[in-house]
Amino acid sequence: MTTPTKQDYWSYIKRQFRKNRRALYSMYIVIFMAVIALLADVLANEKPLYCSYHGHTYFPVFKEYAVDLGLARWPKELLNINWTDTKFDHELRPPVPYSPTTQDFFNSGFVSPFGKQNVASTRWRHWFGTDDIGRDITAGLIHGTRVAFMVGIISMSIASIIGILLGAFGGFFGDNKIRVSRANVLMGIIFFILGWFNAFSTRSYILSDTIGVSVIKFLGEFALSLFIFFVSMLIGYLLAFVLKIIPFFRKKVNIPVDLIVQRVIEILVSIPRLFLIIAVVAISKPGIALIMVIIGLTSWTEIARFIRAELLRVRSLEYIEASEALGYSRMRILFKHAIPNAIAPVLITIAFGIAAAILIESSLSFLGIGVPAEVITWGKILAKAQGSKSQLWVAIFPGFAIFLTVTLFNLIGEGLTDALDPRQKK
Amino acid sequence: MLKYVLKRIAIFIPTLFVISLITFYLSVNVPGDPVEQMLNNNSDLGSSANAQASERAYVDKRAQLGLDLPLFYFSLGNAAEPKNLYEVPKKFHRQNLERLIDKYGDWTEIRKYYQSLKDFEVAIAGIPRDSANADALINIKGNIQKLYISYDDNAIRSDFKEITPAINEHASLQLARPAYQAVLDDYEKGVKGKATPMKKYIPALHWYGLNNQYHQWITKFMKGDFGISYQDQRPVKTVIWEAVHWTVMLSIFSIILTYLISIPLGIKAAAKKDSRRDKIMSTILFMLYSLPVFWVATLLIMFLGGGDFLSWFPAYGVGEISSDDNFFQIFGIRFYHLVLPMICFTYGGLAFLYRQMRGAMINTLTQDYIRTARAKGLDENKILWKHAFKNSLLPIITLFANVFPLIISGAIIIENKFSIPGMGKTAIEAIHARNYPMIYTIVMFSAILTMIGYLIADILYAMVDPRISYSKK
Numbered sequence: 001m002t003t004p005t006k007q008d009y010w011s012y013i014k015r016q017f018r019k020n021r022r023a024l025y026s027m028y029i030v031i032f033m034a035v036i037a038l039l040a041d042v043l044a045n046e047k048p049l050y051c052s053y054h055g056h057t058y059f060p061v062f063k064e065y066a067v068d069l070g071l072a073r074w075p076k077e078l079l080n081i082n083w084t085d086t087k088f089d090h091e092l093r094p095p096v097p098y099s100p101t102t103q104d105f106f107n108s109g110f111v112s113p114f115g116k117q118n119v120a121s122t123r124w125r126h127w128f129g130t131d132d133i134g135r136d137i138t139a140g141l142i143h144g145t146r147v148a149f150m151v152g153i154i155s156m157s158i159a160s161i162i163g164i165l166l167g168a169f170g171g172f173f174g175d176n177k178i179r180v181s182r183a184n185v186l187m188g189i190i191f192f193i194l195g196w197f198n199a200f201s202t203r204s205y206i207l208s209d210t211i212g213v214s215v216i217k218f219l220g221e222f223a224l225s226l227f228i229f230f231v232s233m234l235i236g237y238l239l240a241f242v243l244k245i246i247p248f249f250r251k252k253v254n255i256p257v258d259l260i261v262q263r264v265i266e267i268l269v270s271i272p273r274l275f276l277i278i279a280v281v282a283i284s285k286p287g288i289a290l291i292m293v294i295i296g297l298t299s300w301t302e303i304a305r306f307i308r309a310e311l312l313r314v315r316s317l318e319y320i321e322a323s324e325a326l327g328y329s330r331m332r333i334l335f336k337h338a339i340p341n342a343i344a345p346v347l348i349t350i351a352f353g354i355a356a357a358i359l360i361e362s363s364l365s366f367l368g369i370g371v372p373a374e375v376i377t378w379g380k381i382l383a384k385a386q387g388s389k390s391q392l393w394v395a396i397f398p399g400f401a402i403f404l405t406v407t408l409f410n411l412i413g414e415g416l417t418d419a420l421d422p423r424q425k426k
Numbered sequence: 427m428l429k430y431v432l433k434r435i436a437i438f439i440p441t442l443f444v445i446s447l448i449t450f451y452l453s454v455n456v457p458g459d460p461v462e463q464m465l466n467n468n469s470d471l472g473s474s475a476n477a478q479a480s481e482r483a484y485v486d487k488r489a490q491l492g493l494d495l496p497l498f499y500f501s502l503g504n505a506a507e508p509k510n511l512y513e514v515p516k517k518f519h520r521q522n523l524e525r526l527i528d529k530y531g532d533w534t535e536i537r538k539y540y541q542s543l544k545d546f547e548v549a550i551a552g553i554p555r556d557s558a559n560a561d562a563l564i565n566i567k568g569n570i571q572k573l574y575i576s577y578d579d580n581a582i583r584s585d586f587k588e589i590t591p592a593i594n595e596h597a598s599l600q601l602a603r604p605a606y607q608a609v610l611d612d613y614e615k616g617v618k619g620k621a622t623p624m625k626k627y628i629p630a631l632h633w634y635g636l637n638n639q640y641h642q643w644i645t646k647f648m649k650g651d652f653g654i655s656y657q658d659q660r661p662v663k664t665v666i667w668e669a670v671h672w673t674v675m676l677s678i679f680s681i682i683l684t685y686l687i688s689i690p691l692g693i694k695a696a697a698k699k700d701s702r703r704d705k706i707m708s709t710i711l712f713m714l715y716s717l718p719v720f721w722v723a724t725l726l727i728m729f730l731g732g733g734d735f736l737s738w739f740p741a742y743g744v745g746e747i748s749s750d751d752n753f754f755q756i757f758g759i760r761f762y763h764l765v766l767p768m769i770c771f772t773y774g775g776l777a778f779l780y781r782q783m784r785g786a787m788i789n790t791l792t793q794d795y796i797r798t799a800r801a802k803g804l805d806e807n808k809i810l811w812k813h814a815f816k817n818s819l820l821p822i823i824t825l826f827a828n829v830f831p832l833i834i835s836g837a838i839i840i841e842n843k844f845s846i847p848g849m850g851k852t853a854i855e856a857i858h859a860r861n862y863p864m865i866y867t868i869v870m871f872s873a874i875l876t877m878i879g880y881l882i883a884d885i886l887y888a889m890v891d892p893r894i895s896y897s898k899k
Binding site for chain 1: 437440441444445448449452455456457502504525528626627629712713715716717718719720721724725727728735834835838839842853854857860865866868869872873875876877880
């Protein structure tokens, strides 16, 4: 290498991680799969990428994005078209010319990938076979990748935000570092309830009605609710200043942050996750978003534990003392100096967590709970396999996809564990 | 020690309380009306033509299920909502009234409207049906039912638009005319005319006391009364008890099996660290760890359980036992049926424990006292099993707490795939049948089992390691 090696913490971890070949290659494969997940619509779609029909040129795959976002409408001649059977004047179809939900009636009933298929040409072959009602397994696997990655990444992002914040507060402030005046505690509680009431309770119908209409509208309403909530908290904060005129309210009390966080973790850990998720999913409308949110809300405990342990160590280091002596605010020290130095071990839990989240999602799909009918996932395809020989491929491919993804994320987690272990320093 | 255990159990209580709150919250928010579900399941009263009889049956059943009580000790609502809204019997009507209150905010007017709608229904029901007005009557009845669950202004108006001509058309329906006029007036002039929508922004705290659904439910739960299963009208307790022993038996067996296999394997691997055998074993077990249990179950059934390949083991159920089978025969039948499920139960925890055991043992073997033992010329096997083993057992024992929930959640998938009548299968069946008393009892139970697992792990931990003394803390 001609450039001098960087000596900062993250480049060191990167170097250590690269030494672990298994983990590194796993990483490359994961990135490859992520690209497949991103391009799923272009790779497997019953709509052509480009077609010309009755003298007009269309890009149906991309047009669909615009239609889904509400920016455009399908032209009349394409509205109720059968994409697979229609002969276009010119067309360019995706590598897999089926959507995961396209039913090929000529090839229904678990057509084997190696056997004879009733297709027009090799271009239309079902490379991984079909399921009982003639849906293409290849397309299902490609779109399943997207679902699996979305569930893994989004749910762990939610878990990381909660886990890092709560764990960091618990570890950094401990039980006796946050002292708040009685006025602030009282006003905080009152205006928290009031804010909750006005932002979410009275607006609950607006929120629940818009969630069915469009995500963007819902996010708008939700943002407004959040705004109301924070304004309410701000009013409480300002009123506390007034209340402090009375000496009784000026007195400060300890907030045992650590204790509270620990208790919450203890409670969450004793609820069997799969049972809880099933119970929640049972009462709500099926939806991938719900599954992601619940997995996220229940899997932050490990992250919080990790970061708490790390911050307990970091907070007694000299540089933190130095920044305190320099008069930085505690929040600034926490977010700018303490957390960045404690965050690396969390990557390990995140990697393992993504694997676990993907497993949970596929278990749910396998059981047929909570995943809407129109979403095709690996677990759902696998559930079709019951035992006869003809269903062998339906069992092998999606099962292997789940296994592979979970293994890859576990290997990455393993590699990170080694890379972050100081004993491995060479 | 005893003090510590008692303290741990004391922590249980708030944890259980929170879990019971979550469970209760979920059970209250279930879609559909449990009373109607019960009525439809066991009698034809729910669909009976006699509206008043079915209404009475509904109210009775509701009272019997304890659903006529307020939900919780208190409620934080808004000033527009009345304190006693829970007294409106029908759940869908109640939900619609809540919507109307949210929209228009004046309870007295909305109540008047609701009452006159009910009067109108009675008036229509009192009109004798003949061949001329039959269609109109059915039309009006349908629209009244729609009005009960409509809160959108346009929807209500369109219902009115259908009722008005139907009433005007037939002379025999003129009897119901005044009642209908009252509905129209109450809606237009009352509900909409005197709307006070701003009232919902004023919070109001209502206190209900101990006579509420949660209190009833939790006290009954503590006494062991978990309610009636919607599916077959049997007490939930009986059903759960039948199911739980399968799950507990399977999990205890598989935990013992897991420990028995993984500990020697892990120790052997650690003793010959980095040998080829160790590497191969580690890789295999690492892959086992990532194998999804439902995939393994599917493949096992396909290849060994009487699919089109080998049929060495039965794939489903736990076997039939006749009354004159002796213990060994029963054991034989059960064992034969449970081989495949046991494999599924065991392999995941096996891989997990193996890795932990190996890591702990490698850690211990680098300690000074082991070097001393070796220098002393002790037999290598003795060092491994007598000196190192004891000290590396520590992390393994605490993992009991992690293995237990793993198995409990594994049970959901495995029992369903292999048709074992345990908790997991019962839970999924209950979910598909929307049998909520069952679902929430199972959630509570699995939480309690998990907590017991943690407690046992903590106690074992203290027993193995004399350095840990809980009483001093």
